[in-house]
Every structure is written in structure tokens, then in C-alpha cells.
Amino acid sequence: MYIENINGPADVKKLNIAQMTVLASEMRDTLLTRLSRHGGHFGPNFGMVEATIALHYVFESPKDKFVFDVSHQSYPHKMLTGRKDAFLYEEHYDDVSGYSSPHESEHDHFTIGHTSTSVSLACGLAKGRDLKGEDGNVVAIIGDGSLSGGEALEALDYAAELDGNLIILVNDNDMSIAENHGGLYQNLRLLRETGGKAECNLFRAMGLDYRFVADGNDIASLIEAFKAVKDSTQPVVVHIVTQKGKGYAPAEQHKEAWHYCAPFHPETGEPLMDMSGECYESITLDFMMKKMQADPSVCMITSGTPTVLGFTEEMRKKAGRQFIDVGIAEENAVALASGIAANGGKPVYGVYSTFIQRAYDQISQDLCINSNAATIIVAWGSVYGMNDVTHLGLYDIPMLANIPNLVYLAPTTKEEYLAMLDWSIEQKEHPVAIRMPGGALVSDGKAVTKDFGRLNTYEVKEKGAKVAVIGLGSFYPLGEQAAALIKEKTGVQPTLINPYYITGVDTDLLESLKADHDVVITLEDGVLDGGFGEKIARFYGDSDVKVLNFGLKKEFLDRYDVDEVLKDNHLTAEQIAEDVKKVL
Amino acid sequence: MYIENINGPADVKKLNIAQMTVLASEMRDTLLTRLSRHGGHFGPNFGMVEATIALHYVFESPKDKFVFDVSHQSYPHKMLTGRKDAFLYEEHYDDVSGYSSPHESEHDHFTIGHTSTSVSLACGLAKGRDLKGEDGNVVAIIGDGSLSGGEALEALDYAAELDGNLIILVNDNDMSIAENHGGLYQNLRLLRETGGKAECNLFRAMGLDYRFVADGNDIASLIEAFKAVKDSTQPVVVHIVTQKGKGYAPAEQHKEAWHYCAPFHPETGEPLMDMSGECYESITLDFMMKKMQADPSVCMITSGTPTVLGFTEEMRKKAGRQFIDVGIAEENAVALASGIAANGGKPVYGVYSTFIQRAYDQISQDLCINSNAATIIVAWGSVYGMNDVTHLGLYDIPMLANIPNLVYLAPTTKEEYLAMLDWSIEQKEHPVAIRMPGGALVSDGKAVTKDFGRLNTYEVKEKGAKVAVIGLGSFYPLGEQAAALIKEKTGVQPTLINPYYITGVDTDLLESLKADHDVVITLEDGVLDGGFGEKIARFYGDSDVKVLNFGLKKEFLDRYDVDEVLKDNHLTAEQIAEDVKKVL
Incomplete structure (x- = not known):
């Protein structure tokens, strides 16, 4: 040859x-x-x-x-x-x-x-x-x-x-x-x-x-x-x-189907792995299709990646003029969403974490200064997402969470995710971004009754003492595991908190923890620099409460092994429990 | 009428x-x-x-x-x-x-x-x-x-x-x-x-x-x-x-001169205020003109705002093909700079803080993943800059400081600024951004001998005890004033530190402070969320050192009075000294 x-x-x-x-x-x-x-x-x-x-x-x-x-x-x-x-x-x-x-x-x-x-x-x-x-x-x-x-x-x-x-x-x-x-x-x-x-x-x-x-x-x-x-x-x-x-x-x-492929039978083109089953993409599609059918002012926006939220060609046709593909044009997508919201529409823009980076100024200026009620679903913002250096989903928290007026939410389950999405579409006050959880779908079947309009109110899921574990979004399950291990190793039952809000601090709740907690730890699925945990560290800076922030180091990883990266960053439940034990 | x-x-x-x-x-x-x-x-x-x-x-x-x-x-x-x-x-x-x-x-x-x-x-x-x-x-x-x-x-x-x-x-x-x-x-x-x-x-x-x-x-x-x-x-x-x-x-x-005007005599068009005198814009122009004359591979880039660094029509002509105006196109400006650096040129892109927001993805992907040695001068990133809600210079630290590989520098004087600029242009390792100080030009006439290639090395300007004051960039003078007042009020002589680097933490220096310091305070000219001080708070989170972060609240201010804003954010030397006294 x-x-x-x-x-x-x-x-x-x-x-x-x-x-x-x-x-x-x-x-x-x-x-x-x-x-x-x-x-x-x-x-x-x-x-x-x-x-x-x-x-x-x-x-x-x-x-x-x-x-x-x-x-x-x-x-x-x-x-x-x-x-x-x-x-x-x-x-x-x-x-x-x-x-x-x-x-x-x-x-x-x-x-x-x-x-x-x-x-x-x-x-x-x-x-x-x-x-x-x-x-x-x-x-x-x-x-x-x-x-x-x-x-x-x-x-x-x-x-x-x-x-x-x-x-x-x-x-x-x-x-x-x-x-x-x-x-x-x-x-x-x-x-x-x-x-x-x-x-x-x-x-x-x-x-x-x-x-x-x-x-x-x-x-x-x-x-x-x-x-x-x-x-x-x-x-x-x-x-x-x-x-x-x-x-x-x-x-x-x-x-379209053959733009990118998973392993397949070369003779038939059929994929080797079963790609069906419930995932965050599919539940988003189902939810949005129903929502759009019920309300003609709801629309879905993509910037050239319609399947990010499950919209196949068939589903796009079905959604008709309520589905908008602006082509590869993230800036236009965000400003368009702001304009639609300003004129009474209910836009939902679905975008990968790595590509939302292309619209920082539009989020700040076109959307957030104007406080228009558009929704952005940030997909694959997670260490479990794409792992090429150019497609990492590790930086969206520092990028988005420090823009004024934006409400950035971190659901931990399917139920929370859909409840947040529904709340966001129907409210008129805030630009909202929702961080679709990375990794496998978690569903606990519990009805979510929380009013997300009461901004920056965290929830104590389990009341303990001495140690508080704040597990953000897709790292909440890791927080649960770490809490169990901490109890096992030290006898201390930690308080377990779901913060929901990436963009703000629940000062009342954090203040109340001071009474019977010595250590607060935070867990987030992204780089630590400029992220969620540092806000908690700042809050407790002048107090006797110790804060340990768990998350990823600021660096450009490339084609990494998730387990290795988690270990390198002290992000196994075992490591977290050990680190907590040291400061107790 | x-x-x-x-x-x-x-x-x-x-x-x-x-x-x-x-x-x-x-x-x-x-x-x-x-x-x-x-x-x-x-x-x-x-x-x-x-x-x-x-x-x-x-x-x-x-x-x-x-x-x-x-x-x-x-x-x-x-x-x-x-x-x-x-x-x-x-x-x-x-x-x-x-x-x-x-x-x-x-x-x-x-x-x-x-x-x-x-x-x-x-x-x-x-x-x-x-x-x-x-x-x-x-x-x-x-x-x-x-x-x-x-x-x-x-x-x-x-x-x-x-x-x-x-x-x-x-x-x-x-x-x-x-x-x-x-x-x-x-x-x-x-x-x-x-x-x-x-x-x-x-x-x-x-x-x-x-x-x-x-x-x-x-x-x-x-x-x-x-x-x-x-x-x-x-x-x-x-x-x-x-x-x-x-x-x-x-x-x-x-x-061009009449795009925007300061108050003027309507008959003659002459400005009412004297706009001459040394400022950061004029020293940048002088420095860059000499640099470009000496080295044909150095070039200056603007995205439609040439006078941000003093380049009038006359000076642009003089610089010839070493001056590049890409028009209003910040994304292209950053990627272009990366390409020029990749091919051996020495590009310097001058841009207002509020407009660098328009190129987040280009800074991350085109520039920093590739570690190309381009220089970005960020102008008017300061509470003393433009004060319309759409033109604030308060968010560039959270936006830039959390992007891997970028070296973001904060000079406190004219001399440091020019030394950093010279270092950045001549080095080949790092994408560098330099935050031109806001407010009046500060010049101490001191030669700068620091090697900025030794990343994240802070400098102790005055050795004290118990309290350390880390004054970033244009808030360093405020740090000096606060330190003097703390001494006056408490008898404690604080250690005074110029951190230079916004993007990294000097772990050795911070570690050494633990020996004889109880309180570390940080001062930064921008919003606190996702900023410099929170990195310090995270560092000391597991220790007994208390950290107070001084800076601005995350919000969209509009047409504000600087003194009022500083007061509202506890940013007068008096307020800072009082806050420190409370935790001592």
C-alpha cells in the first residue's frame, strides 16, 4: 500500500x-x-x-x-x-x-x-x-x-x-x-x-x-x-x-448522524454500543417538547449542536418555529434569547459548557445587565464530560458564577433539574443558567417543592454537627459518600447540604453553622479557582470555622483518565474523609 | 422652539x-x-x-x-x-x-x-x-x-x-x-x-x-x-x-477627535480642561514606539480603539505596518495575536477591561491552550475607570485570572508597569495580561530588578508581624494607608506585600506568614467574587490564620460616585483598619 x-x-x-x-x-x-x-x-x-x-x-x-x-x-x-x-x-x-x-x-x-x-x-x-x-x-x-x-x-x-x-x-x-x-x-x-x-x-x-x-x-x-x-x-x-x-x-x-461516530459495525454502520436509555439529554427533550406544545411562547435555541439536548431532525421538525438553530453562532444565540425574553417569549438555550465560553460578553451585557428571563442549559460541565483539552467542561463555574444578576443553578438529580428548568421558564425576573449534571443520571423519584425564586437558599439534607459537607451539583453524591466515611472514621455525623445556587451564598445558613460546626467542606465538579468553594472560604475567612475546598486544580487537562484525575485532586471519598480527619 | x-x-x-x-x-x-x-x-x-x-x-x-x-x-x-x-x-x-x-x-x-x-x-x-x-x-x-x-x-x-x-x-x-x-x-x-x-x-x-x-x-x-x-x-x-x-x-x-468630547468652548472647539501630562496611556505610547523602532517583530494591536494606548493618527502612521487596527473585532484581535506570537512576532494588544470580555474563548482556546507569548494590556480595569453600567472595569479579574496558563500581572507603579511590559514582550513562554493601574499615575522612580519569569513570587515590601496586608495593583497604595492606620490604632506594624501576580498564589510566602501572623488581608480593585482575595482565603481555609478580603461586591453599578462606592464596600483606609482591629 x-x-x-x-x-x-x-x-x-x-x-x-x-x-x-x-x-x-x-x-x-x-x-x-x-x-x-x-x-x-x-x-x-x-x-x-x-x-x-x-x-x-x-x-x-x-x-x-x-x-x-x-x-x-x-x-x-x-x-x-x-x-x-x-x-x-x-x-x-x-x-x-x-x-x-x-x-x-x-x-x-x-x-x-x-x-x-x-x-x-x-x-x-x-x-x-x-x-x-x-x-x-x-x-x-x-x-x-x-x-x-x-x-x-x-x-x-x-x-x-x-x-x-x-x-x-x-x-x-x-x-x-x-x-x-x-x-x-x-x-x-x-x-x-x-x-x-x-x-x-x-x-x-x-x-x-x-x-x-x-x-x-x-x-x-x-x-x-x-x-x-x-x-x-x-x-x-x-x-x-x-x-x-x-x-x-x-x-x-x-x-448529520455520521458527523461523529462511536465504534460501529463497518458493514452495517450500526453502533456497537446501545445508546438508548434515559439520560439528561432525553429527559430535556421530552420535557421541552411538552412545554412547547402547551405554550407557543416557549422556544428552544441551539447554536449548531441540536442534539446537545436530544433534538434530532425529526424532533426539530415537530417543534417547528419554536426550535431555533442559529448555526455556529453562540454570541447571537445568547443575545437572541435576551431579545426574545424582553418581548415576552420564553427562550431556552442549550449549549455545551466548553462553547458557552464563546458568549461571555453577551451573557454579561445583552442578558444580565438587562435582567431578561432567558434560560441557558449548560451541558457536559463536568469532569465526566469530554476530555480533549479543547473541549473541557471544567471552567463554566468561574466564568458564569461571577457575572452579576445571573442565577446559576446546580441540580443534583433528574427531579431537581426538571423542577429548576420549569421554574426558570416560567419566572420573569432573572437570567438563569442550569448546570446539567455530569455523569450518569441520578433519579430519586422525590417531588421537588422548593421555590427557586427564593435566591441563594441552601438546603440541609441531613443535620449533623462539627463537620458540614456542601456538595454542589454532580458532586453531591460524592459529598454523601464522604459524609458516610467521615462518620465511619470519626464517629462524627456531618451535616449534609445541597446548595442549589452556584452564584450566591446562603449567609443565614452559613452563619448558623458556626454554632456547632468546626469544619465546612465544599465539593465542586470544576476548577477551584474562581469557583463556588472559594466564596464559602471567603465567607468564613474572619471566623474560627475551617474550610476545605475540594475541586480541580486550574490547569488544561488533555485526554485524561477520570479516576486518575479525581485521585490527583483528592476527590475520592476516602481522600476527602482523611483530609477532614486531619483538621478535626 | x-x-x-x-x-x-x-x-x-x-x-x-x-x-x-x-x-x-x-x-x-x-x-x-x-x-x-x-x-x-x-x-x-x-x-x-x-x-x-x-x-x-x-x-x-x-x-x-x-x-x-x-x-x-x-x-x-x-x-x-x-x-x-x-x-x-x-x-x-x-x-x-x-x-x-x-x-x-x-x-x-x-x-x-x-x-x-x-x-x-x-x-x-x-x-x-x-x-x-x-x-x-x-x-x-x-x-x-x-x-x-x-x-x-x-x-x-x-x-x-x-x-x-x-x-x-x-x-x-x-x-x-x-x-x-x-x-x-x-x-x-x-x-x-x-x-x-x-x-x-x-x-x-x-x-x-x-x-x-x-x-x-x-x-x-x-x-x-x-x-x-x-x-x-x-x-x-x-x-x-x-x-x-x-x-x-x-x-x-x-x-475621530470628535467621536467623543470632554467639555469645550463651543466657538473654538478647544477643550476646557488641560488633557496633557504624563499618564499610563502616554507612557505606553512612548515605550511601544521605541520598542517597535528597535525591533521590527514587535507590533501593537487595537480593536477599533487606538487611543486606548495613546496611538493618535500621527503615531499610527509612524508605526506603519507594526500598528494593526482590526476594527471592532476583539475575537480576531486575540486570535491574531496568538498567531503572530506562534510565528515569532511579539504582539501587544491594548484593550479596555470592559471590552476584553468579548474574547474569553479566544483567550482560553486560541491563546492560552497554545501558550503563545502574546501580551494583552488591560486598560481601565478599576473602580476609577468608566462608570456607566455597560462600561465597568470591575470584572476582568474573575474573567481572566481563572484561565489556565495565563499570567495576569498587576503593577502598582509606572516603573513596574513598564518593566512587566518589557519582560512580557521579550519572553517566549507565557500568554501575559497586564492590568494597567487605574487612577492617577504613580511613579516612585525606583528601578525594577524583579524577574517576572519566576511566576507567582510575591514581594514583602515591609516586614511586620501579626497582620499582613496584600495590596493588589492599584489598591496597593490603599494597602499602605491601611497599614499605617493599623499601626497607629493598634501599635502593630503590619507586613506589607506586593503580590504582582493575580493568577497565582505564592504558597511559600503565604506558608511562612503563618509563623507570626494572625490576620491576612487582601485588597483588590474589582469584584471580590471569583477574584484574587478568594484564592488567599482558600489557601488559609484549613489554618488558624484569619483572612479578610476587601474589594467590591458583585453587582452592576451605574454612574456611581467613586467615594460612595468605596465607602459602601468598606474600602477606605479607616474602615479597613477598623475591620482588622475587630479580629485582632
Whole structure:
């Protein structure tokens, strides 16, 4: 096989077009086997095989620099830049991450996992090159789905200001993760339909040169186009049309389902694991569908990840105009929600913890200064969530919990979660975020009668003495376990508290603990710095009560083992009980 | 005068065009007098007088809803919606804020102060209307300068998805605060030059209908255009060309200088106060100009506010290609800086505290995960900074200080500030942010020999006992005063510490304090929640050392009196000394 002999771009350059076509086929076979066993991003990589080969054939990486947007389509690039073993041999599958990484190769220039960043980063590489008086090409490779993000649009606008080489390869497969949303996609369609000849052209309107390639899975056409723009002395867009999932029938037919895959049977495409069963996503979907049916002013918003809360294509259709996908555009999603709430609607925006980071200013300015009653469901904010360094769910508490006016809630069970969601949708006073618990769904079947409108009122679940355990959200069960162990080890029955509110301190309750408690411990599923526990430490700073904060160290973890991380951070019940014993 | 009889939009509707033209002239006279005495946004308001009159003539506010982008051009709107007294009579000048505010009037729908938010918020109002099955027009009024912001571009893209009324009034005066930057401004120019007829049209490329008005200061043309789009059943852009600062010669000629004005002589335009003298902006300019001359790889980045670090038009020209204005596009600015650093350049991005909020994800993902050595200067992060609710500089510590890998520094003097800046530019290891001190410049003339590469090493400036005072950045002088008072009141000489690092804790030093200190106090110029002091409180949580954190309460202040706010937050030296005395 050719692929076995590709140790770097120089080996690609030795091949002719027929050989490169065979190579493409080998690469797809290799990807299929790996993805069927290991899971990963399917559609984006299957579509980009030919373009990646052509890039390495025409350009001189690493002197010429490629920046892959999201970089979930960089598997073919890794295969051609000395990392083929991680795709060919199962024992090496975990040698590489699913994203570009300078730690792996000189052909990768950034660790990237969020969308819409490539053009901006590439502009930076180009500007750095020009400041130093060097030469070389810089190529940003961005999918059509990523174009709707503010950072990408800002950078497309800025790119025209560069007076040196920059190539923006727009990989248009007419799909985001789900279908695209937004007016610019009408223009991409027009460009596809006119062979790139339409006068009205988004990229030209942004001041950029433009070139069109009708078949972006044809190596010869791609090579011709790349040669034509190589060493261009000004920014230029190359718009190529590719097929997402190309070469694997199920992925060609069901593009959304095959954007990302878990391990599956390569013959049938059926997943190896049973993915059904009740989870926080499915109960959210059920709850919201009923809510929307009962009240036409309720609506659900997503920014390009509709399945984050279970909304499949079928369910989106059923929800009709009450389901809003703004495309990858988190800033717009938050401001839109604020506007809907300001005009009497009841918006619920569902978003992953790692992506809510993209809307800090909108949450602060558009939403919280205006105190509009929109709801944000923050999903996968947990050590049990995604574990790539670019997709961690460990920072949403410090980011959100210190914004004035926001009520950030941490449910510990299914029942609390749904009660909070219902309260939040119906109230008119506060912007509310709800941290969907990480890990397995916990259900105790108990009716929740708490009035969440009485802000910052914690609940004593079990009254004890000497030690109080405040277990936040998904770490409440850990608090229960730790309390039991503390009792076992010391004979002391700790008070067990469910705080519910991340954004505020129950000063009355905390004050009352001083009477018969010496130690208060806090547990939170995120980094400690700027988080929940530190607020409790500050409260007791001038008192004799000792406070121990349990949570994660401020650092960027990458592809971690949960149990190891918990242990490293003293987050097993055993460790917590031991630490408490030491200060008692 | 007509203006004296305008108590709401109904009174505008009674006038004919000749009378409205007189009204416009009266409004400019009124604005000139008020601005010459009170200061405020000049150019944006002088340009928008006619368009505002025409809006209120044609539409039915508040049923029809106007959303002003930034809302710094909303003075004429305020004058026509029952708030004329705040412009006509000096004793009422402070009855209104400089931005739109629902607390002032039913004609204002949001408190707005940041750019690029109007289209998104207006989409929300429109969607809320449609969900409830109501009718009415929603009009977003956005300046050309604001179009470059990601949130605005995301919303322009999304707007085409709405299937109801939305009018986007693009007020094109061919200026941002300074000149525009970005490729889309080439398209606006083309549209102006072709009377809106060019086929290549950014707005049409975003899927929107489009209408052009050549003279946006002509009431008759505006009324005609607004009547034509009123009750439109789909989103439409009305592109009007106005003159920034129209009607006042100095402002027409020097648009950048007259974007915002301090009180001035109305005859000459000369400011009433002497604005010269050394300040943090001017020393940054001097330092950076020398640095850039000596090293061509150093560059300065701004996102549409070049004078934040003293870069006037003259200085920008002098810096040449080493000065980069990306336009209003904070996300692009940060990612660009990361890219420049990744390719060997030495970028310094200067930005106001309130606007760095717009780039949280870029700081975390594009910059800090990649550990690129870019420098961010955070200006006006202080209680002594801007005091409108939309422009507070009180939240940057919680936002930045909890992002892994970032080194956030707090200088206390001019000398420390410049030493940190120099260190940051020359080092290759860390993304660094420097919090330019608020309040008056402090200079002690002392050479700074500290190696800032030894992260999280605090400095004991005066060794005492029992009490330690950790004074962060611009509150260090307050720490000195408090320490002196504590000595006076209690006889105890406190240890005085300059921590330098906001992002980390000097565990060795803090540990050593336990030996002979009972109380540690922290002082920070920002909100306490998620801030610096809480990290210290957490550190000492399991010990007998008491910790008192001094800083501001988490809340949205608005147009506050600094002394009152300091007093309310126990931030006078006297209050601090009293609080310490109580726990000693």
C-alpha cells in the first residue's frame, strides 16, 4: 500500500495523480477501520481526503503552514505527516489526538478544537511572517459550517487588510454538524449553482479574491487550483465543493448522524454500543417538547449542536418555529434569547459548557445587565464530560458564577433539574443558567417543592454537627459518600447540604453553622479557582470555622483518565474523609 | 422652539418636512450646548438627527421598537421621547444616561453600551413578537463601524432565517471611532459609489433585502425609504449615508477627535480642561514606539480603539505596518495575536477591561491552550475607570485570572508597569495580561530588578508581624494607608506585600506568614467574587490564620460616585483598619 510508505509530505510529492487516487482510497479504508473500532469524526475526514493530499502535493509543509478549523478534519493530514501508524495499527490509535497539535508534529501549528478560529490564527501566522520579512504560504482550511461564527467572520473581514500571502480554503460540503442555518448559505448555494460566477459573492464583498473548484474530491482539479494560488501575494479564497462522508454509503446518506461516530459495525454502520436509555439529554427533550406544545411562547435555541439536548431532525421538525438553530453562532444565540425574553417569549438555550465560553460578553451585557428571563442549559460541565483539552467542561463555574444578576443553578438529580428548568421558564425576573449534571443520571423519584425564586437558599439534607459537607451539583453524591466515611472514621455525623445556587451564598445558613460546626467542606465538579468553594472560604475567612475546598486544580487537562484525575485532586471519598480527619 | 413642545413621538408626527428641518437645527443647537458643558458622544449624535426624526415620524414607537447599536447615538431619540428636558436644561443634564435604558423610557428596550449587539437583540424582539402572534416593526440601527464585530455579523447571517418583519438600518458615515478597517468597508464604499446598485453586496450575500438612501441627512428621503419598508414581512437592510458630526465644522473635519468630547468652548472647539501630562496611556505610547523602532517583530494591536494606548493618527502612521487596527473585532484581535506570537512576532494588544470580555474563548482556546507569548494590556480595569453600567472595569479579574496558563500581572507603579511590559514582550513562554493601574499615575522612580519569569513570587515590601496586608495593583497604595492606620490604632506594624501576580498564589510566602501572623488581608480593585482575595482565603481555609478580603461586591453599578462606592464596600483606609482591629 502507498500509505505504508508515506512518512511525510515529500513522499506524497513522488506520486502521480493515479497513484494519489489509489492513496485516497487506501486512506478511506484505513479511516473506516480505525473509526469503526475507535470512534471519532467521520464525515469531515472522509470529505477532506483528496484536498489534503493535494495540499501536501502542492505546498511545502511545514514551511508553508496549514491551519485546520476545528481541526476535526485533520486525520488525513496526520496520516500524511509522519503519523500514519496511529491510523494503521490499533495499538497506536491513541498516539494521536483527534485534533491538530504542535506537540505531535511540526506540521501542526496550533491545538485547535473550537470552530471558526482558523482564518484569524492564519492571519496571525501571515502577519508574523511579514513582520520578520520571511516568505511562505499560509493556508486556513475552514468548513462552510464554521463560517457563521463571529470569529471567522471578523477574520474574513480583517484578512483583506493583510498585504501578503494568505489562502483561505473554504471546504463547502453544504453541512454544519446538522444542516446549515443563516443567510450566507444562500450565497454559497448560489456560488455552487453558478460555478462560482455569481456577481454577488460573500467573499468578494469582504474584499477578498476568489476562485471556485466544482469538484473538491477531484485531486487533479484541486492541484490545479492550489498551484494557481500558491505564492499569491494577497489574500485569496479557494471555494471547493466536497461531499461530507464521501466513500461510505451510510455517511453519504445520513450526514448529520455520521458527523461523529462511536465504534460501529463497518458493514452495517450500526453502533456497537446501545445508546438508548434515559439520560439528561432525553429527559430535556421530552420535557421541552411538552412545554412547547402547551405554550407557543416557549422556544428552544441551539447554536449548531441540536442534539446537545436530544433534538434530532425529526424532533426539530415537530417543534417547528419554536426550535431555533442559529448555526455556529453562540454570541447571537445568547443575545437572541435576551431579545426574545424582553418581548415576552420564553427562550431556552442549550449549549455545551466548553462553547458557552464563546458568549461571555453577551451573557454579561445583552442578558444580565438587562435582567431578561432567558434560560441557558449548560451541558457536559463536568469532569465526566469530554476530555480533549479543547473541549473541557471544567471552567463554566468561574466564568458564569461571577457575572452579576445571573442565577446559576446546580441540580443534583433528574427531579431537581426538571423542577429548576420549569421554574426558570416560567419566572420573569432573572437570567438563569442550569448546570446539567455530569455523569450518569441520578433519579430519586422525590417531588421537588422548593421555590427557586427564593435566591441563594441552601438546603440541609441531613443535620449533623462539627463537620458540614456542601456538595454542589454532580458532586453531591460524592459529598454523601464522604459524609458516610467521615462518620465511619470519626464517629462524627456531618451535616449534609445541597446548595442549589452556584452564584450566591446562603449567609443565614452559613452563619448558623458556626454554632456547632468546626469544619465546612465544599465539593465542586470544576476548577477551584474562581469557583463556588472559594466564596464559602471567603465567607468564613474572619471566623474560627475551617474550610476545605475540594475541586480541580486550574490547569488544561488533555485526554485524561477520570479516576486518575479525581485521585490527583483528592476527590475520592476516602481522600476527602482523611483530609477532614486531619483538621478535626 | 419646536423642541420645547415635543413630549413624545406623536408631537413629531404633527410636523411637516420644513418644520422637521427646523427641529433638526434646534436639536443640533441643543446638543452643542449640552455637549460643550457636559461632554459625551458628539459625532454619532450629530449625524443621526434627521434619521431619528424620520424614524419617529414614520414608525409608531414604542409598539414599533428601535434598538440602537452601542446606543451612543441615541441622544436625538431621547430628545423626541419625553426626555428633552435632560438636553435643554443644565440642571436636568444628569437625568439621563448616555445610552439607551428601559429604566428611563418605554421607548428604550435594552440597556446597551457595547457595539455590534443591535441586530441580534432586534432579531430576538422580532422572534418574541412572532411567537406570540403579534405584529409591529422592529428596527435595528447599526453604524458601519459596528458591522465588523462578530456578534453583528453572526446576527446579519441569522436575520435571513426570520420569516417576519425586521428592518436593519445601517447608518454609514464611513467611520468607526477612528477610520474603518476590514474588507467589508470596500463593499460599503462600492455601494455608496454606485448608489446601492452594485451587484456584489454584502447584505444581499447574507440573504437580506436591501435599499439605499444616498443622503441620510435628508429628512424627505429618509421618510420615503422608511415608509417603503414599514410593515415589511421579511428582513430588509436600509443603507443610509450620513455625515458624522454634521452641522459643527470642527467635528465634520476631525471626525475621530470628535467621536467623543470632554467639555469645550463651543466657538473654538478647544477643550476646557488641560488633557496633557504624563499618564499610563502616554507612557505606553512612548515605550511601544521605541520598542517597535528597535525591533521590527514587535507590533501593537487595537480593536477599533487606538487611543486606548495613546496611538493618535500621527503615531499610527509612524508605526506603519507594526500598528494593526482590526476594527471592532476583539475575537480576531486575540486570535491574531496568538498567531503572530506562534510565528515569532511579539504582539501587544491594548484593550479596555470592559471590552476584553468579548474574547474569553479566544483567550482560553486560541491563546492560552497554545501558550503563545502574546501580551494583552488591560486598560481601565478599576473602580476609577468608566462608570456607566455597560462600561465597568470591575470584572476582568474573575474573567481572566481563572484561565489556565495565563499570567495576569498587576503593577502598582509606572516603573513596574513598564518593566512587566518589557519582560512580557521579550519572553517566549507565557500568554501575559497586564492590568494597567487605574487612577492617577504613580511613579516612585525606583528601578525594577524583579524577574517576572519566576511566576507567582510575591514581594514583602515591609516586614511586620501579626497582620499582613496584600495590596493588589492599584489598591496597593490603599494597602499602605491601611497599614499605617493599623499601626497607629493598634501599635502593630503590619507586613506589607506586593503580590504582582493575580493568577497565582505564592504558597511559600503565604506558608511562612503563618509563623507570626494572625490576620491576612487582601485588597483588590474589582469584584471580590471569583477574584484574587478568594484564592488567599482558600489557601488559609484549613489554618488558624484569619483572612479578610476587601474589594467590591458583585453587582452592576451605574454612574456611581467613586467615594460612595468605596465607602459602601468598606474600602477606605479607616474602615479597613477598623475591620482588622475587630479580629485582632
